[in-house]
Amino acid sequence: MLSLASLKPNERVVDLGSGDGRIVIAAAKSFGASALGVDVRGALVKECRRRVREMGLSGRVKVLRRNFRDVSLRKADVISRSSGGSPTVSCHSPRRAGRRRTRFTST
Ligand SMILES: C[S@@+](CC[C@H](N)C(=O)[O-])C[C@H]1O[C@@H](n2cnc3c(N)ncnc32)[C@H](O)[C@@H]1O
Numbered sequence: 001m002l003s004l005a006s007l008k009p010n011e012r013v014v015d016l017g018s019g020d021g022r023i024v025i026a027a028a029k030s031f032g033a034s035a036l037g038v039d040v041r042g043a044l045v046k047e048c049r050r051r052v053r054e055m056g057l058s059g060r061v062k063v064l065r066r067n068f069r070d071v072s073l074r075k076a077d078v079i080s081r082s083s084g085g086s087p088t089v090s091c092h093s094p095r096r097a098g099r100r101r102t103r104f105t106s107t
Pocket of ligand 1: 015016017018019020021022023038039040041044066067068069082083
């Protein structure tokens with residue numbers, strides 16, 4: 001999914017519904033990106049934070065316990081959202097001038 005979005009080092013991923021953190025961890029570990037995970041389920045947020053800490057990725061990965069509808073996506077280069085289908089990627093023109101296109105990935 002992240003390869004499909006051509007994720008590059010130092011770009012920022014926001015995973016809407018980050019679960020156990022596999023996407024945010026892969027973004028940081030395999031692509032050198034920074035990542036924000038958002039999930040409403042406290043147990044998953046706790047588990048994700050634990051994994052991030054254990055893997056030494058705390059400097060690159062943050063996880064919020066929140067409804068993802070309340071999270072700003074303005075700084076995201078790649079937005080990820082799992083919905084149970086086949087991987088897709090699409091591009092959206094940013095509102096702010098001068099910014100790269102934000103890619104949206106979904107499975
Ligand atoms: C199928 S899991 C995906 C986990 C992970 N992104 C992955 O690809 O492995 C979907 C997650 O979305 C979370 N979720 C669903 N609706 C949400 C909402 N409105 N705000 C935050 N998290 C939400 C669920 O708690 C669940 O952990």
